[in-house]
Amino acid sequence: MSINIDSELCTVCESCIAACLYGGVEIIENSAVITPDCNLCGACVDACPVDAITLKRADHVEQVDKSQYKGVWVIAEHFGGEIHKVAYQLLGKGRELADILKTDLTIVILGINFDKILSGFSNYGADQVIYIESKILKHYYSDIYVNILFDLITERKPEIILIGATPTGRDFAPRLAKRLNTGLTADCTGLEIEEETRNLRQTRPTFGGNLMATILTPLSRPQMATVRPGIFKASNETKKKIKIIKIERDLNETDSVTKVLKVIKKQKTKINLEDAAIIVSGGRGVGSKEGFKIIKELADALGAELGGSRVSVELNWVDHDRQVGQTGKTVSPKLYIACGISGAIQHSVGMQNSEIIVAINRDKSAPIFNLAHYCLVGDLHEIVPILTKEIRRIKSED
Numbered sequence: 477m478s479i480n481i482d483s484e485l486c487t488v489c490e491s492c493i494a495a496c497l498y499g500g501v502e503i504i505e506n507s508a509v510i511t512p513d514c515n516l517c518g519a520c521v522d523a524c525p526v527d528a529i530t531l532k533r534a535d536h537v538e539q540v541d542k543s544q545y546k547g548v549w550v551i552a553e554h555f556g557g558e559i560h561k562v563a564y565q566l567l568g569k570g571r572e573l574a575d576i577l578k579t580d581l582t583i584v585i586l587g588i589n590f591d592k593i594l595s596g597f598s599n600y601g602a603d604q605v606i607y608i609e610s611k612i613l614k615h616y617y618s619d620i621y622v623n624i625l626f627d628l629i630t631e632r633k634p635e636i637i638l639i640g641a642t643p644t645g646r647d648f649a650p651r652l653a654k655r656l657n658t659g660l661t662a663d664c665t666g667l668e669i670e671e672e673t674r675n676l677r678q679t680r681p682t683f684g685g686n687l688m689a690t691i692l693t694p695l696s697r698p699q700m701a702t703v704r705p706g707i708f709k710a711s712n713e714t715k716k717k718i719k720i721i722k723i724e725r726d727l728n729e730t731d732s733v734t735k736v737l738k739v740i741k742k743q744k745t746k747i748n749l750e751d752a753a754i755i756v757s758g759g760r761g762v763g764s765k766e767g768f769k770i771i772k773e774l775a776d777a778l779g780a781e782l783g784g785s786r787v788s789v790e791l792n793w794v795d796h797d798r799q800v801g802q803t804g805k806t807v808s809p810k811l812y813i814a815c816g817i818s819g820a821i822q823h824s825v826g827m828q829n830s831e832i833i834v835a836i837n838r839d840k841s842a843p844i845f846n847l848a849h850y851c852l853v854g855d856l857h858e859i860v861p862i863l864t865k866e867i868r869r870i871k872s873e874d
């Protein structure tokens with residue numbers, strides 16, 4: 477895309493400057509000019525009353541024949557011979573999208589020794605598996621992944637591609653989107669279909685989480701999105717038949733500019749918030765590090781993990797690894813208890829998919845109550861010890 481200002485038409489009314497959020501336009505010698513801060517959003521084009529500003533899209537984007545693209549794909553990743561759980565969660569959302577579009581759901585795996593588990597993806601709603609097998613694919617190589625997927629996608633033309641927003645997904649997804657000349661929306665928290673146009677409505681937090689933006693890829697295909705683990709739930713829809721397409725590729729290390737010398741497993745921390753069944757979290761309302769003692773006691777009584785808002789992490793009341801939210805962990809436990817947490821959007825995006833949410837807050841208009849299934853209005857310092865006592869009593873009777 478390119479942007480151009482016709483200085484002959486420009487009346488220096490400064491509407492473009494008022495419309496631009498990024499300092500992408502300024503006045504120099506009786507005309508508006510574009511600065512290096514322009515991000516081609518087009519706000520100035522709409523604001524210009526004399527049509528002096530034009531935004532030109534690359535011609536080839538307009539030429540994509542969208543009717544040729546069919547199917548929803550999930551690209552799985554794996555480590556140590558195991559498929560990452562986000563792939564199952566993406567199959568859950570992918571099934572929903574594929575049903576609306578009346579198309580197939582495919583999981584794509586690049587790896588080795590996965591034959592035995594392929595048919596099992598029918599239990600997660602998949603109609604088809606495309607399995608690219610090669611010894612070198614035991615490990616992740618970004619350039620090999622991009623090359624294989626680029627060939628596969630240009631040949632088979634899926635309409636939608638979903639990828640986990642994991643370090644691996646974040647590495648290859650943008651490279652792949654660039655090669656395919658299509659759009660990519662990172663870190664989506666919502667995906668819906670616009671039935672009439674078959675466009676994917678890709679929602680994600682923006683401006684530091686203060687706004688939710690819904691992004692479309694109306695001109696190009698495929699439509700690509702990454703999603704963090706824990707945002708969607710795995711499907712329990714079972715397909716009677718699953719088609720398995722196995723493609724063997726003769727690849728070796730010379731096909732990559734990198735060489736995997738050693739794989740070092742990340743040290744497992746004791747904290748595993750993403751997989752916890754119950755989380756008790758505390759926020760600023762807890763009041764102090766000592767105040768967290770009662771939160772921890774409630775967590776212990778329930779056999780739960782301890783969590784926190786960013787404020788409680790920044791105040792050093794809880795460890796950084798326990799932060800829930802946009803810049804922390806995305807969690808979806810069976811039970812999430814929020815104590816003294818207001819429910820800012822940056823916190824909510826990380827816990828809103830919890831099965832049952834209990835909120836304790838003394839402000840009855842706190843936004844967390846819009847998400848909570850059980851709302852306890854009052855002082856947490858009174859409520860939390862009562863809950864802990866009651867849970868201990870019930871447990872002792874079991």
Ligand SMILES: Cc1cc2nc3c(=O)[nH]c(=O)nc-3n(C[C@H](O)[C@H](O)[C@H](O)COP(=O)(O)OP(=O)(O)OC[C@H]3O[C@@H](n4cnc5c(N)ncnc54)[C@H](O)[C@@H]3O)c2cc1C
Binds near residue numbers: 804
């Ligand atoms: C780019 C960006 C990323 C961010 N990422 C995250 C993130 O990942 N996670 C996150 O949590 N935040 C994140 N934030 C911060 C977020 O905007 C909020 O500031 C934060 O979540 C607020 O934390 P809190 O709810 O603990 O505190 P507050 O918003 O101050 O809320 C405290 C709540 O406690 C209640 N309260 C006070 N005393 C009591 C009491 N005695 N009993 C009961 N209730 C009481 C109050 O009524 C209030 O609702 C991010 C912000 C930005 C800009």
